[in-house]
Amino acid sequence: MxxxxxxxxxxxAFKNFHMNMSYPKKIVDSYIEEEFLKGRPNFRYKKVNIIMGANATGKTSFGRMIMRIFNFMDTKQYERITDVVCDNTKEAQFAMDFITNEYVMYRIITRIAPKTEEKYRSTDIKVCLKKVDIKLKDSYxxxxxxxxxxxxxxxxxxxDELEKIQGLSWKFEYPADEPEIYKAPxxxxxxxxxxxxxxxKVLDPAIVRVDKIDIVENAFVLRMRNQNIIIQDGKVIDTQILSSGTKSGIAVAGFVSSIIDGDYGFYYCDEKFSYIQSDVEKAFLSVMISCLKSNDQLFFTTHNTDILDLPLPKHSFIFLKKDCTNTEQPIKYVSASQFLKRNTDSLRNAVDNDLFSTAPSVDMIYEIADFE
Incomplete structure (x- = not known):
């Protein structure tokens, strides 16, 4: 997908927000294989999307919005999207072009009327669905x-409109506010x-091996040098023993496993490496990218600027920035390829020099030391 x-x-917090995942020309000797629709070489799409930006710029909300759209299309429950309308006295709208598992591109346009009663009604939801066949020489x-x-x-x-959509498939991983529930493959x-x-074992050298518990469904035991720890349904039974990074590794392993098995097609990994060392995050991202199948797509959000050193096309890097004084478009999307046109342009230097104007202001933090 x-x-x-x-x-x-x-x-x-999105208003008049627009992001496009096509790119204009073929990249020679790209690190990413088959960054086009299989069998349709002119239909180019950004297979890997690294989303970066300061805190509260919408990285997680963007993923949650996509997930809610997917769930709305799948379950037909309009509460999936009405629950996140920002100003319910005004119309809300989203539009999305997407491809499932066939040579068909859909466009869904959904409008939600201003709320006039205590709750939204089904008559407040208007959906327009269009689709076209993707021909052999077609581009996006x-x-x-x-x-x-x-x-x-x-x-x-x-x-009735949503019933026309076939082949939805996705996987999202977010920072967990509660113990995660993960179903083993x-x-x-x-x-x-x-x-x-x-x-x-990479995240905690004290772990010797991992065994499956056959008599308990979806349960595993971590064999450590001095003790054993049970994982059931993705939750660590004794949460005080493992570090935050090691616990995040359970979800990361499941995410990587899903990509390798080709379970879904659309993958969104949101800051699952906050407690994990930078080199480990880079290694995992490299594995994710190398294991993507044809017609897969990965979104990966991070604060780790070491990711900029990976040999990826510049169009793979997306930056979100927020300006609360801009009431028309408080969150904007910037693609690195809009600014960096030459192969010799350094993405790392561009970010270090804040070319995209996405670095957070730290002046008020330094003012703390001067407060009397």
Whole structure:
């Protein structure tokens, strides 16, 4: 599953927000393999999207919005999107171009009318769904133009419109406010055990091995030098023993396993490495990218500037910035490739010199020392 274009207005803190995931020309000797739709070499899409930015710039909210759109399309429950309308006295709208598991590009346009009663009603939800076949020589731009020329009213029952979408599949991982529940893979348990064991042994050298508990469903035991720890349904039974980074590693192992097994197609990993050393994060991201299948797409949010040193195309790097004084568009999206056109341009130098104007202001922090 691939997201090609998304527009968000009046959800979370997004207003008139627009992000596009196509890129104009083929990259020679790219580190990323098959960064185009399989069988459609002119249909280029950003297979890897590294999202960076200061705190509270919308990195997590952006992923949660996409997840809510997916859930809305899948379950037909409009509360998935009405719950995150920012100003319910005004219309909210999103539009998304996406591809599932066929040579078909969909465009969904959803409008939510201003709330007039205590709760939103189904009649407040208007959905327009368009789709075009992706031909052999098509690009995203040619398909987008054909979608523009399709005129469809959004007066149909929104459930009937959503029923036309086939092949939705995704996986999201977010920083956990509560103990995580992760269902271990069933395709290749032996490989998952290998991934989990390698991950946790890197994060905690005291872990000797990981074994599956056959008599308990979805349970594993971490064999340490002096004690054993049980993991069941992705939750560590004794949370005081393992570090925060090691516990995050359980979800990371599951995420990597899903990519290797090709379970989903769309993957969003949001700051799962906050407690994990920089080199380890870079190594895991490299593995994720190398294991992506044809027509897969990865979104990866991070604060780790060492990621900038990976040999990725510049269009893979996305920066979000927030300006609360801009009431029309408080959150903006900046692609590194908009500024850095030459192969010799240094992304690291651009970020260090704040070329994208995304660095947080720290003046008020230094003022703390001068307060009397």
């Amino acid at each position: 691939i997201v090609m274009d998304i527009k968000i207005n009046n959800f979370f 731009e040619s398909c987008s133009k054909r979608l523009d020329n399709i005129s469809i009213k959004d007066e149909n029952n929104y459930i 069933t395709k290749n348990v032996e490989r998952y055990l290998h991934i989990l064991e390698n991950t946790l």
